[in-house]
Amino acid sequence: MGTGGGEHPVNPFAALPGRIADPEAGVAWHYGEPLSEQRALETGAAVVDLSHHGIVVVSGPDRLSWLHSMTSQHLLALRPGESTETLLLDANGRIEHAARVVDDGERTWLLVDAGSAEPLAAFLTRMRFALRVEVEDRSGTHAAVLAFDGRVADAVRALGPAVEWRDPWAEVARGGVQYARTETEHAGAQWSAVQFVFARERLVDVVGLVRSGAVRAAGLLALDALEVRAWRPSQAGDVDERSIPHELDWMRTAVHLTKGCYRGQETVAKVHNLGHPPRRLALLHLDGTGGELPVAGALVFAGAGSATEPGARPVGRITRAALHHEWGGIALALLKRSVPEDAPLEVRGGAEGNDPQADPGEPIAAVQEVIVPASAGAARAVPRLKRI
Template identity: 70%
Template sequence: MTSPFLSLPGAVGEPVALHYGSPVIEQRALDAGNAIVDLSHRGIITVAGADRLSWLNSMTSQQLLGLAPGVATETLLLDPNGRIEHAIRVVDDGETTWLLVDEGSAEPLAAFLLRMRFALRVEVTDVSADYAAVLAFEGGSAAAALRALSPAIEWADPWAEVTRGGTQYANGEHAGAGWSAVQFVFARAGLAEVSLAAPAAGLMALDALEIRAWRPSRVGDVDERAIPHEFDWLRSAVHLTKGCYRGQETIAKVHNLGHPPRRLVLLHLDGSEGELPVAGALVFKEGEGADPEARPVGRITRAALHHEWGAIALALLKRSVPGDLTLAVRAGAEAGDPAAPVEGVIAAAQEMIVPTDAGATRTIPKLKRL
């Protein structure tokens, strides 16, 4: 289904626009709350029935019991080993719980939920073909314009602060403290009117703002080994005392007794060459980026040109990498392949998100030796 946003002047990319001809200008407008982003390629699932919240609560990482109508939260569906399978944006309207997920997630998540119904009073429906999300930030004219069109529901991103039952690994003032993104869900039949409600910004603009706010993305940053601790995702998507759910043992063990094996950092990139690394580009210690025999210490997940901060990226590094170490990123289309020829090296300075000592919040008393 083609999005009406792609009919707007300058639209580049599909199934939704990456930009409309001026990515940096669009980014400024989006950041100020005066532009909207088409997220119609993402999925939406509804769960109806009297047992919906207790049922979802039993399977995912966030406390959903007693979730009041209109209150937005997010939760993670983990595998039995605590690895992230789905990141789910949740809001309930009093009769139905709406689950907003990244592209490619609706079908497998709906199939999993349908298998887990048993005898409970729940009804799961993938409504991605009927509804679509559009994003705007508070503080400008765009959110008000979308509200005037009477969306089915709103989901206000909780990333700006630590939610009840969560915890934050990042030290000092958090880069996401002013985050005010809201997703508005509309019937697809009315999306053409929605596309004209405010100036449009592309996904590139949203990516840059998310990177600067340290905001993790399931489709952008998570791989098959990822656990929530590595992204400081316990601040908004995990309730540490809610009780049992799939993957809960890993959450508790790493937080209380261990350390996440990797840690998310923001990289400030040398933009003198005007090149951004691709997703998956390998990260090395300073001075080793051009060495074909060097061993990488991490990888880029997303990179963007920020309208104030210039070239920035999110990267997953080995926990053992010192936080003050200058790094080097391999550029080029094959930068994620250690055996590929080195086409260029970009110097990078770290901005700490997840500290090297994150986790291990409980002290185990040593037993006296006989």
């Protein structure tokens, strides 16, 4: 994952004790106790360094109407301080960029995953034409940290961030639709993550809270596990070159179904109203007897013993896997729609599980928890004409 916006200043989080970092992203996987950090983060007692993420700022009087015309969310009436998220799709409805959006009254802040700021800013700059907008990649001057609602979020907020974005994942947004069944509470119903954006030199103030003992630092492994358990999709974690919003149940917070035309809207409407997404996101509960987690891209097979059968064809792939402090080994997987919802699954979970030439290791048995059902879509019943 790239960072975008050029070389960043030294990250003060790097000096915290016990830090084990992702060498490419430059942020902590954990600080020595990933499960304990996860529990602290979930209860609002920890903060996560997201300084590897990208930040694009759009200013000018036409900014909201301009972004509204190109992306999947209704942004025309976005109030200062209100948070939402939106998707930039290609002409076939596939996800190109996912952005967390908040407007401060003068500028619209687009918070994106690592590696996305530079290409997003370049695309937006090309699309300005004669409109009164300016696009700036601020990944080199600003950075985000994340906390869940609680005392830590209050302490970080008291430092005076440039802006804060509240994740809308806890409920279906206005104009959205949820494919996950509603017989029980949605796994993300209690989700309360907040991202705080600071000028990079102010990160030292956040680290000061950690050093004082008022705040605990948690790594990316903690956040990833909580996102997986909450069925919360992300571009870096779950999107590939074929992904459409329906497959990830991202229609609930990132797509407004009645906002009007934008690139990819025809596919969004057609799949939702008349068709079904070709793949569906599922949460897999992994057999923990081997103590191994599959890597992203590991192949999923249907049926007990299927992963080692000669000529067996995969029915999906793992997008993210994590060790949850309560649920143990879990993973998000994109499966073919045709896979029965009660089918037992097996994962080729070795370090190169998606490489057919590599040793896949021992198969990992898995049980599905349905997120996007096979029946998702086809919201409008089209009457069939009698055949003559």
